[in-house]
Amino acid sequence: DTAVSQTPKYLVTQMGNDKSIKCEQNLGHDTMYWYKQDSKKFLKIMFSYNNKELIINETVPNRFSPKSPDKAHLNLHINSxxxxxxxxxxxxxxxxxxxxNTGELFFGEGSRLTVL
Amino acid sequence: AQSVTQLDSHVSVSEGTPVLLRCNYSSSYSPSLFWYVQHPNKGLQLLLKYTSAATLVKGINGFEAEFKKSETSFHLTKPSAHMSDAAEYFCVVSEAQSGGSYIPTFGRGTSLIVHP
Known part of the structure; x- marks a missing residue:
């Protein structure tokens, strides 16, 4: 059973479109995150939710909107x-x-988004 | 403010030889330090962590790291590289923020290449 699962794994789309990436965890955790990894492998936190409440919102364009319907799910919607x-x-x-502080973070396998 | 510098973007070793991946950090307080590994097309996995206990930390797959406060370093080592060690390695520093949460800062990663 995958602990943190993301869908889709690959997403190719045109500029200007709106897309969503879904994430689910079955670990019973309270906190979920979205990270962005650029082409140079640099990893940067985007959002953090704790019990469905937004905790961290780094300098991310407001075209990115996270949604947490329950604490097991954190979806990422991207406009335009x-x-x-x-x-x-x-x-x-x-x-x-x-x-x-303990480093016990569990990552999904990533969703590769390509915008043409 | 915290920061982390991984001194090498690529490290190339032969199978069976020692591995050294270098990491220096900057932190205002007593930080927690971590090494994560990312295999191709996979999510990140915790290798080992330092959280103010023993300065020599042992992790999975034979890796270890030593916290040296005087040198602000947390280098990752392994006595003998295996082909399966080929991956991207991230050094991460984390310190407490106001409100009790922790925000991690990732290094830019070191790609470990293992030759037969």
Whole structure:
């Protein structure tokens, strides 16, 4: 059973389109995250949700809108896609907000978004 | 403010020889430090962590790292490389923010190449 699962794994789309990436975790964790990994493998946090509440919202364009219908799900919706949005997006989860002190973060396998 | 520098973007070794991946950090307080590994087309997996206990930390797959406060370093080592070690390695520093949460900062990654 996959602990953190993301769909789709690959997404190819045209500029200007709107797309969503879904994430689910079956670990019973309270906290979920979205990370963006660019073409140079640099990983940057985008959002963090704790018990469905937005905790971290880094400097991300408001075309990106996370939604957490329950604490097991954190979806990422992107409006008006741009070329620079091409990246691998990782979902992750942890027991709680303090888990970065222990490093117990569980990552999904990533969703590779290509904007043409 | 915290930051992390991985001194080599690529490290190339022969199978059976030692591995050294270098990481220096900057942190205002007592940080937690981690190494994560990312195999091709996979999510990140925790290798090992330092959270103010023993300075020499052992992780999975024979890796270990030593926290040296005087040198602000947390280098990752392994006595003998295996072909399956070929992957991207990320050094991460995390310190407490106001409100009790932790925000991690990722290094830019070191690609480990293992030759037969």
């Amino acid at each position: 896609l741009e070329l620079g949005d091409s990246a691998v997006y990782f979902c992750a989860s942890s027991q709680d907000l303090r888990s970065w």
